[in-house]
Amino acid sequence: FAAVGCRDQTVKIVSLEPGAKVLQQKSSLALKARPHSVSLQFVGTEDLILMIGLDDGSSLRAMVDPITGAIAPSPTRRFLGARPVTVSRIPLESRSAMLLLSSRPWISRWDSASSKYIMAPLSYAPLDHGCAFKSESVPEGVVATAGKTLRIISVDTSAMETEDEAFNTNKVSLRYTPRQMTLLSTPDQSRRKVVVACVESDYNDYGEVEKKSMGFDPSGDKKDAKKDDGDAMDMDEDSDEEKEDKKEESKEDDEEDDEEAAARKTPIRGPLPPGPGHWGSCVRLLDPADSCRTLDCIEMNRNEAALCCCSVRFHTRGGESLLAVGTVTGMTLNPLKQSTSHVILYRVLNGDRLQLLHRTTIDDGPVLSLAHFQGRLVVGIGKTLRLYEMGKRQLLRKCELRGLPTYVKTIQTAGDRAYVGDMMRSLHLVRYEPNSNRLVLIASDPSPRPIVCQELLDWNTVAVGDKFGNICVLRLPRGADTSAVDLSGQRSLWDTSKTDTTAKLEVLCQYYVGEVVTSMTRSSLVAGGAESLIYVTVTGRIGALVPFTSREDVEFYTQLESHLRTDAPRPTGRDPQAYRSYYAPVMHVVDGDLCDVFNSLPHEEQSKIADRLDRTVGEVMKKLEDTRNALL
DSSP: OEEEEETTTEEEEEOOOSSTTTTOEEEEEEOSSOEEEEEEEEETTTEEEEEEEETTSEEEEEEEOTTTOOBOSSOEEEEOOSSOOEEEEEEETTEEEEEEESSSEEEEEEETTTTEEEEEEOSSOOOSEEEEEOOSSOSSEEEEEETTEEEEEOOOOTTTTSTTTTOOOOOOOOSSOEEEEEEEEEEOSSSEEEEEEEEEEEESOOOHHHHHHTTOOTTOOOOOOOOOOOOOSOOOOOOHHHHHHHHHHHHHHHHHHHHHHHHHTSOOOOOOOSSSOOEEEEEEEEEGGGTTEEEEEEEOOTTEEEEEEEEEEOGGGTTOEEEEEEEEESOEETTEEOSEEEEEEEEEETTTEEEEEEEEEEOSSOEEEEEEETTEEEEEETTEEEEEEEOSSSEEEEEEEOOOSSOEEEEEEETTEEEEEESSSOEEEEEEETTTTEEEEEEEOSSOOOEEEEEEOSSSEEEEEETTSEEEEEEOOTTGGGSOBOSSSTTTTTOOOOSOOOEEOEEEEEEEOSSOEEEEEEEOSSTTOOOEEEEEETTSOEEEEOOOOSHHHHHHHHHHHHHHHHHSOOSSOOOHHHHHTSSSOOBSOOOHHHHGGGGGSOHHHHHHHHHHTTSOHHHHHHHHHHHHHHHO
């Protein structure tokens, strides 16, 4: 057979059988966009795959009957990028695979272990054209063009058998534990350069300067002194036996050097401080465009810990992006107290160096969170939320909101609102009134959630993660913004009500992840794809909550989840619904891990569940794959 893409947004399968049936049309497929390239490929010995690249940046994969040439209905669609998709066949591990080129290159292959067709992005620069290449030195490769260059590359398949093959990672060695990071946009030679600022700190540890003064080298490098004999007069030539002995000795020395180098890669724990309140901390500047190379690293003062940072643009500085770092000095964890706190402002010079502008001393409590707010800086200081303006020698206090329950842990801003996460008492919504220059509390969450991270979903909706491994979505009720209550006491003359009239946030979704969620963000993993809530956990797991866009998807996954709760095997004997409701009942969230178990069930169990859903096994598996492709 041959696949032909037509300008009328169709793909036709024609016969190549010699005789009267040559170029006879066997089937056709209507598309939503014009096809850019097509390819037919056998997978194994029986299955025939039709891969179509469209002009709108998406790809379609459909099964073709190898006997009749009929195209299977409902092909699998996946968005790859903003450029038209080019498809070409390449060999990979002596098996057939496909190379798809769009805004970034992709590899599509058949995984025999999971019996699924897997598509993963290639960790390489964008390519314009590519095809298979083979030679004595490169048995399986790809010859491609990128701009004005011709490249011959080979695909490393060592990481393709793991679960995280869709992700590309770059490891950066840090001095301490990373606490928070932020993006900074700086001008660099008439162009905008984006750098990453990361604050690091460790409790019960000495700083870099103190360790070196004690004679401890954290890197563990040993520099051997070179012995240079300047007298070269009397030189005897070695015999062949002596040369061989020296070669063997040099080989042994090289092996010992390799062992020492491998041992130096293991981090060495330095000396332990005798008492509490000792910290080691630094501020690091990284270049994400150059494999996260360290541009600058500034060590903090003795026992000073940098715990938070943010990018701020003051109106008085002409909108220049500055780095604000919140630090504490001599802080102990139990009890939680400190000697003093600071807010430090840095300026990025030439896109690769930090310059100190000034330090502002704060004695009211620990600085645990910072955020940019309408050309100013809002700071969480203990139980106080304070707004600062930039001065010549230090930050200038403008207004504040006192009386928050425990400690301000997280802050996000949008418009005239600040979304404040408390360390023990969940979320609070605060509004800034510029006419009276004050901060007003407009709503709070009645449930005591120990907030670790939060992400703003829209103007009235916030997703939060707590210390117990729960993810909750909270929303401000309609009309609650008009009935704001002031805690500062300025309205006490006319507000004499003793009851708490603060509006309460509504819980939309609730889900138990199983481990502490350390950070979350609203983003899309594919350029031009739909946004999802991406979260990371304390053990390094990356997960996502994908919003449903139709009522049909909600009903399908709800029914599939209910059937799998009873039919899926339970290795620990635990009820899946009871596990996801460990601290609070699960609400409006479908367990994706449980739905993914459908692919690993025996065919008889899959048929039973599919019959209850009034679908075929292939339709259920395609639905699961489409949902996963929408994310990755």
